[in-house]
Amino acid sequence: MQMQQIIRQLAAEIRVGEPQVRAAVELLDAGATVPFIARYRKEATGTLDDIQLRELQARLAYLRELQERRVAVSKSIAEQGKLTDALRAAIAAAPTKQELEDLYLPYKQKRRTKGQIACESGIAPLADKLWADPGLDPAQEALAFIRPAQLSADGKPEADFSTVPAVLDGVRDILAERWAEDARLVQSLREWLWADGLLCSRKLDGKDDNDPQVAKFRDYFEYDEPIGRVPSHRALAVFRGRALEILQARLALPVEPGPGQPGVAEGRIALHLGWSHAGRPADDLIRKCVTWAWRVKLSLSTERELFARLREEAEKVAIKVFADNLRDLLLAAPAGPRVVMGLDPGIRTGVKVAVVDTTGKLVETATVYPHEPRRDWDGALRTLARLAEKQGVSLIAIGNGSASRETDKLAADLIAQAAGQGRAIDKVVVSEAGASVYSASEYASQELPDVDVSLRGAASIARRLQDPLAELVKIDPKSIGVGQYQHDVNQSELARTLGTVVEDCVNAVGVDLNTASVPLLSRVSGLSASVAKAVVCWREAHGAFRSRRQLLDVAGLGAKTFEQSAGFLRIRGGENPLDMTGVHPETYPVIEQIMARTGKPVAELMGRCDMLKTLRPELFANEKFGLITVRDILAELEKPGRDPRPDFKVARFNDGVQDITDLKEGMVLEGTVSNVAQFGAFVDLGVHQDALVHVSQLAHKFVNDAREVVKTGAIVKVRVLEVDLPRKRIALTMKLDAAPARPAGERHAPRDNRYAAPARNQQPQRRAPGPAPQSAMASAFAKLQQARNRSPGG
Structure with a gap:
């Protein structure tokens, strides 16, 4: 019953049918990956795409955690004997963890408060009496509740209600705490302040404006903005300034009260309680209780909760920006199988040079010193020209770090020299973010064991131009440097989100089973790092895979893993031409039906759009493989092994514009x-x-x-x-x-x-x-x- 409610809610949120959600949840629970479900289980999910499935997966986890918390909260309150039917219904209907915690607040075990101590000392009946009838005289009524000072079990003085003011303070504490735990009131104030409250930041006293670290935040020295409309980057800037103890941040009311005057917040509390000051004997005391409830109990907690909400929403945006940029970078156009010379610029340490062949294999390295202090421009040019001619270089990748502009000019001279000899070479400036991380990594030492660390970076720069996706998966996504405020956001959520982006990109493109590295294979649907390593070990021991079915010979790779991964792995020049396509092996029987009807072998069907478009998909659909699956198969046969990434282009920088x-x-x-x-x-x-x-x-x-x-x-x-x-x-x-x-x-x-x-x-x-x-x-x-x-x- 509870699962059905979750499915119903997910369907409403994602705006799809309940059967689609139920099928997706069952597949996820069975261990299927999002890329696999999105690509090969469209029939079951009604063509839910990877974005919808990721949203469903995240919300499913949240709603299940919320349900577990509901059970725990209900159990705790029931054990106290305070779980009424109305409260049980409210707990069941709470849509968020925050609202559930609001309901639980009065029953949560916490340190003894002044209000609790006053109740234990018998002051609660007086508080109830004065609240029910403000016409009573508080001082007169309090006389009956005076108690001598009490001692705790260890002999220390505890509660002192020996005077009328002390008793009335107890009334104040009881009523203020009671109202501060009113879930409806707390939620009302929270939403009002989210809509109308202001995020204010000021420079802390004693901070020097001329300090470069302080000066970075000068736009926030006198800053106010409606908190619900603060953009992500400004919110994170304020929070960073506060963490560095440069800024003071607070939540301000839309209209601040004058000295000694009740504020708008107190007015909203009074309105919620249905009370107003009518000059009755107890009204002054009640107004004091209302003010106390806001200023002592609710203002700080509400500010803390809204700041947490602002940070959470700001982090979501910042993480999304990083994820979107990472996706664009991973799916950037690959230069493809071209011989590339990678140049890792440097001044005194020289320019590191690495040439990789069409498969990405490192074939030659060098270090040249065209800049200070040696200034061996001609010698550097001769070395590069020799390497370019010997290896057949057609593309130069230049890192964008220090001396990049100067090295770019060196490459331009090389290109001009090659053009004079009838050879065309292009150059591209490549982001080298993360190259140093790769160079010093354990995987780089295994991949290029006899190559100096500094030269590994040049090889990485060259390879990331050939195939950005294949090279960048070797680096922690957080080191690629296309995010904003990435060190200020939730690191586990950032890592999870970036991991899903890498996974989706790798599986969208597909992976060559016979050339892929362990890091690339480990991102394939269903393949763990250990299984990916086992695949590479098998390949090294037995030679190239000739068919996808050979994957089942790999230790640790069973039928379930094969099902999840096989469709995303490509084998070029193998025994079965279908193994180089995105057609899943489980649907090969459909291809056999198509071959039987057309009388053509699969090799003659692939790429024949004219023939394939004449086929009616419904002729090949059955209970196991529906119409959607058959259409996908025919589309894949029309463009077998297609790459979703754009064509490679080189930006042409203007001549004469170098600085x-x-x-x-x-x-x-x-x-x-x-x-x-x-x-x-x-x-x-x-x-x-x-x-x-x-x-x-x-x-x-x-x-x-x-x-x-x-x-x-x-x-x-x-x-x-x-x-x-x-x-x-x-x-x-x-x-x-x-x-x-x-x-x-x-x-x-x-x-x-x-x-x-x-x-x-x-x-x-x-x-x-x-x-x-x-x-x-x-x-x-x-x-x-x-x-x-x-x-x-x-």
């Missing part, structure tokens, strides 16, 4: 999107300084999220809006047909970064009087500078 000093306002350039945040996109123009296209400059329409327009790795055309040479900051626009001149109010692109004020096309913040905003350029690029000052992935 930020070469840029002028109005220039139209081509570049590669290196990172995307909600507030804009950073673009590599080949001047060793990423430029910013603010979200307001992405399109001639309102853009809420930059990823609506651009993705990491995309090649875009931009126009230079502004160049700030002292700070090395560049502002761009993608609105190429707009007039270069801008109104005075838009001289600077609205800034929005780790420590920046909000963008113009976002909700305006409600700011208290404070210093004028810093320049837009300075603010907009703070995020990028901070990322570079931290470790990879920072």
